[in-house]
Amino acid sequence: MAAGEKILLLRKEKGWSQQLVAQKIGTSGPIIGRYERGEMVPSVEVARKLADVFGVTLDYLVDDTGRVAEIKDRTMLNRLMDLEQLDQDDRKTILRVLDSLIRDAKARKAYEAQRPHRPENTLQAVIDGSMMHAIQDGEDSGAVSRRDVFKTLEG
Numbered sequence: 001m002a003a004g005e006k007i008l009l010l011r012k013e014k015g016w017s018q019q020l021v022a023q024k025i026g027t028s029g030p031i032i033g034r035y036e037r038g039e040m041v042p043s044v045e046v047a048r049k050l051a052d053v054f055g056v057t058l059d060y061l062v063d064d065t066g067r068v069a070e071i072k073d074r075t076m077l078n079r080l081m082d083l084e085q086l087d088q089d090d091r092k093t094i095l096r097v098l099d100s101l102i103r104d105a106k107a108r109k110a111y112e113a114q115r116p117h118r119p120e121n122t123l124q125a126v127i128d129g130s131m132m133h134a135i136q137d138g139e140d141s142g143a144v145s146r147r148d149v150f151k152t153l154e155g
Contacts, residue, residue: 001064002038002064003035003041003042003047003061003062003064004035004036004037004038004041005036005038006060006061007021007032007035007036007042007050007054007061008036010054010056010061011032011036011054014054017029018030018032018033018036019032021050021053024049024053025046025049025050025053026049027046035050047061047062051074055073055074055075056073056074057074057077083095
């Protein structure tokens with residue numbers, strides 16, 4: 001994807017106008033439009049300002065070969081750089097925990113995609129359901145006991 005297309009995509013993701021982006025980097029709206037259409041290529045200085053405004057790396061913004069890692073989130077890149085600074089044992093431990101969390105999130109997503117969505121499958125729905133049962137039973141205390149939550153989960 002060319003830099004202009006990325007600028008357009010990032011601007012739309014933020015819900016910003018060309019004029020707003022232009023104000024943030026000190027140029028004009030029509031210039032941003034020309035970048036987005038590929039009629040002009042931003043200078044390195046302007047590209048750096050655009051990357052800063054959008055919160056992405058300069059590499060992500062200007063690479064059109066697809067060879068640069070698709071880490072566009074600067075915060076994520078900073079975390080990876082911080083991780084690189086740790087000793088090997090700490091890095092291994094953190095990566096093991098991260099790998100297990102990612103695996104669990106993927107498994108949960110796959111599981112949820114295979115079953116019909118039922119609001120009572122969420123903890124909030126379980127709590128809401130328990131509160132409704134308590135209110136219907138005349139126990140309008142506003143508190144939900146563990147027993148109520150587990151009873152709702154089982155039933």
